[in-house]
Amino acid sequence: MFLSKKGASKAWGVFFLGVFLVVLTMSLVSSGFWDSLRASITGRATSQTFNLNISVGNSAPNITAVYILGPYDPSEEAQRMVTFYFTANDSDGYQNIDTTSAKANFTFYNASSTIVRTNNSCSSLGSIDSKTLNFSCTIGIWYFDPQGTLWGVTAYVTDNSAAAGQNKTVNFTYNSLKALKSHPTAFTFTSINPGATNTSSSNDPLVLNNTGNYHFSQLTQNISINATNLVGESNSAYALYANNFTVGNTTGGSPLIECGGAGSFFMTKSATKNITTAILGYGNLSAGSGTGQNNLYVCLTQAGNELTSQAYSTNGPNSDGAWTAAAL
Incomplete structure (x- = not known):
């Protein structure tokens, strides 16, 4: 094909214009021009705002310290009331601590059982600082609760969201x-005739109640009786002599076993005689069934033939004093 000079110039112009348009189009595509143009035409946003919501979790209270003294002595046949204190800290502020939830217990473990004494309503004594409350708690320990050095204290509290904190690090001694x-x-x-033998008391037994928490056994400390003569109240020249009485921890049989039989012991005037067969453990006396108790039986093995008709006792005008039962 033949082109004139004028025609050739026009052709080259068309060519360069085409190349320019191609380059321009590619540049616009790569720069996102068409996306911008499309967005402006359709009304779609090219950016959007949004909110962030981050919740910080509740912190459980922490019982930072428990203050208890000791050792404590039991109260005979009663409760020993023990007061102690603990502090509770909450990083969300002391107002976040539920003061009605404060409670505590004392716990003792032995080979056969677990003993727990509880107070479910400890009292707030007010704030120490902006995050800490002080609490007071009183718990009763019974006279029959076991002695030991490892009575544990547990203090407990929750916050207003029911998150709990407790402390179980402190022990105390119960004597x-x-x-x-x-x-x-x-x-x-009953009426005794001169020369009578093996006469038991009409109001046996002598009941011994352990009103503490010490176990009296044959190997540790014995139950003992200190006896005196029963002197005539009208004529003190006559008496039922202490060495004619026996005391034992069993009864029955013929002849009566407490009257010199196995497990019974002859008394001696104004002397302590151990009843080594008697064992007196500790326990809740109100539970009944012999818990914390031991029974002793008294027998007059021989009434002298010389006795006259009168009352004989340990509390008459010329008496030697009452008998004494003891744990030694």
Whole structure:
């Protein structure tokens, strides 16, 4: 094909214009021009705002310290009331602590059982600082609770969101108490004839109650009786002599086993005689069934033939004093 000079110039112009348009189009595509143009035509946003919401979790309270003294002595046949204190800290502020939730317990573990004494309503004493409350708590420990150095304290509290904190790091000592009471306070015998043998008391047994938390056994400390003569109240020249009485921890049989049989012991005037067969453990006396108790039986093995008709006792005008039961 033949082109004139004028025609050739026009052709080259068309060519360069085409190349320019191609380059321009590619540049616009790569720069996102068409996206911008399309967005402006359709009304779609090219950016959008949004909100962030981040919640910080509740912090559980922390019981930072427990303050308890000791050791504590049992109260005979009663409760020993023990007061102690603990502090609770909450990083969200002390107002976040639910003061009605504060409670505590004392716990003792032994081979056979777990003993727990509880107070479910400890009292707030007010704030120490902006994040800490002070609490007071009183718990009763019974006279029959075991002695030991490892009575544990647990203090507990929750916050207003029911998140809980507790402290179980503190122990205290509960001492032993050797104590007992007996009844009846007086033994009586039916009418005794001179020369009578093996006469038991009409109001047996002598009941020994362990009113402490010490275990009296054959290997540790014995139950003992200190006896005196029963002197004639009208004529003190006559008496039922202490060495004619026996005391034992069993009864029955023929002849009566407490009257010199196995497990019974002859008394000696104004001397302590151990009843080594008697064991007196500790326990809740109100539980009944012999818990914390031991029974002793008294027998007059021989009444002298010389006796005259009168009352004989340990509390007459010329008496030697009452008998004494003890744990030694």
